[in-house]
Amino acid sequence: MPAIQSPDTEEIHPDVALVARAKQGDTAAFEQLVRQYERQIFRVAQHITQNREDAEDITQDAFLKAYEKLEQFQGNSKFSTWLVRIAVNESLMRLRKRKTSKTVSMNEDVQTEDGSIPRDFAEWRPNPEQLYGQSELGDILRKTIQGLPPGFRTVFTLRDVENLSTEETAEALGLSVPAVKSRLLRARLQLRERLSRYFKQKNLEANS
Amino acid sequence: MTCTDFLSQLTDYFDGKVDPQLLAEVQAHIRECRHCEVVLDTTRQTIAIYRENEIYEFPADLRERLHAAIMKKCNSAR
Ligand SMILES: [Zn+2]
Numbered sequence: 001m002p003a004i005q006s007p008d009t010e011e012i013h014p015d016v017a018l019v020a021r022a023k024q025g026d027t028a029a030f031e032q033l034v035r036q037y038e039r040q041i042f043r044v045a046q047h048i049t050q051n052r053e054d055a056e057d058i059t060q061d062a063f064l065k066a067y068e069k070l071e072q073f074q075g076n077s078k079f080s081t082w083l084v085r086i087a088v089n090e091s092l093m094r095l096r097k098r099k100t101s102k103t104v105s106m107n108e109d110v111q112t113e114d115g116s117i118p119r120d121f122a123e124w125r126p127n128p129e130q131l132y133g134q135s136e137l138g139d140i141l142r143k144t145i146q147g148l149p150p151g152f153r154t155v156f157t158l159r160d161v162e163n164l165s166t167e168e169t170a171e172a173l174g175l176s177v178p179a180v181k182s183r184l185l186r187a188r189l190q191l192r193e194r195l196s197r198y199f200k201q202k203n204l205e206a207n208s
Numbered sequence: 209m210t211c212t213d214f215l216s217q218l219t220d221y222f223d224g225k226v227d228p229q230l231l232a233e234v235q236a237h238i239r240e241c242r243h244c245e246v247v248l249d250t251t252r253q254t255i256a257i258y259r260e261n262e263i264y265e266f267p268a269d270l271r272e273r274l275h276a277a278i279m280k281k282c283n284s285a286r
Contacts, residue, residue, distance in 0.1 A: 027283065034278050039266055042274065046264045056270075060277050067282040118215075121246045126257050141263045160255050166223070181219050189215070192247070192254040 015079040023070055030070075034063055037080055040162060041087045047157040048091035049098075050146050058094060062087040077171055081164065085172040088154060095150055116186040124199035144194045152187035159184050209237045214244045218251065 015036075021029035041062055046055035065086050066073075073082055126137070145153055158169040159180070170180045214237045220226045226234055238245050 030282065031279060034275065034282075038271065038275055038278065042266060043262075043264060052264075055264075056274060056277075059274055060281055063278045064281045064285060068285055118243065118247045121243045122250075123246050124250060124253065126253060137261065138263050141258065141261055145258070145263070156258075161258055163259075166219075185215070185219050188218075188251050188254060189247075191258070192251045195254050195257070196250055 013078060016075065019070070019073065019075070019079050030067060033079065037083055038063070040080070041083060044084060044087050044157060044162060045091045047145065047161060048088065048150065048154050049094055050142075054091075054094050054098075058087060058090045062090050065090070078168070081168045081172050084158065084162070084164070085174075088158075088172055092150070092154070116189050118189060118193065120193055120196035120200070122196055122200040122203075124196060124203065126199065140195075140198050144191055144198070147194065148187055148190055152183050152190065155180055155183040156187035156191070160188070209233045211237075211241060211244055214238075214241070215247070218248065221248075222252070222255075 015033065018029045018033050022033065038059060042055050042059045045058035045062070046052060049055055049058065062083065066083055069086075073079065145156070148156065154173065155169060155175075158164045158172055159166065164172065166177055166180055166184075169175075169184075170177045173180065175183075214234060217226055217230060217234050221234055238248060
């Protein structure tokens with residue numbers, strides 16, 4: 001399943017040249033970077049905040065911050081990882097503002113076993129065309145991911161929706177690799193548990 | 209290998225990064241334990257379903273509006 005990258009081809013990422021030009025004041029180069037990543041940044045923000053207006057604001061603010069701080073970008077990481085990190089921080093800040101009582105932090109390791117221990121062992125295969133309308137599937141996928149604690153949701157989004165590597169996810173979140181792995185496992189198992197319940201029910205309905 | 213041990217290897221297993229010495233044990237557990245076989249398979253399905261379905265729309269008009277707003281903010285920040 002994972003993409004295997006050959007270790008001996010260390011190419012220079014095309015973003016490097018764009019970033020260099022943008023640093024020189026080339027607005028067209030920066031706009032090209034915006035074009036490349038606006039969709040991803042919006043998606044990350046929407047997954048974390050679960051709110052479209054917030055995601056729009058965050059996307060604007062994240063690019064503005066990136067633009068203003070471009071000089072500080074050293075190129076030790078990929079530009080996209082750096083950008084995602086800015087967007088994640090903006091998103092978590094937004095969540096904190098919304099939930100005044102509850103803390104939202106990547107560092108709180110939620111010590112709940114809720115849903116992280118598999119209990120449902122039904123087999124299922126999603127078969128969207130036959131069983132459900134695409135909108136129903138979308139609804140269930142949104143609701144399911146909404147039920148995750150924000151820290152888990154964020155890790156899952158970067159690693160499994162956006163396909164960042166574990167190391168890039170750790171970098172974007174300021175977490176250690178083991179912390180990312182532990183959150184990712186629990187996020188995946190919790191989602192699996194909830195989807196199992198849903199698809200099991202769906203199969204029952206389809207067969208009745 | 210217990211089911212808990214197996215789960216602790218699940219992420220590495222998906223990434224193809226299980227320690228070679230452990231891999232045989234992991235594979236044996238999958239063959240012998242029906243529950244973990246299902247967990248493995250349905251977790252894989254879970255990841256795939258989120259990867260394959262864009263759950264939030266990003267229509268062209270939103271993209272244009274957003275793009276314009278970003279560039280406006282950046283240009284006025286110079
Ligand atoms: Zn087992």
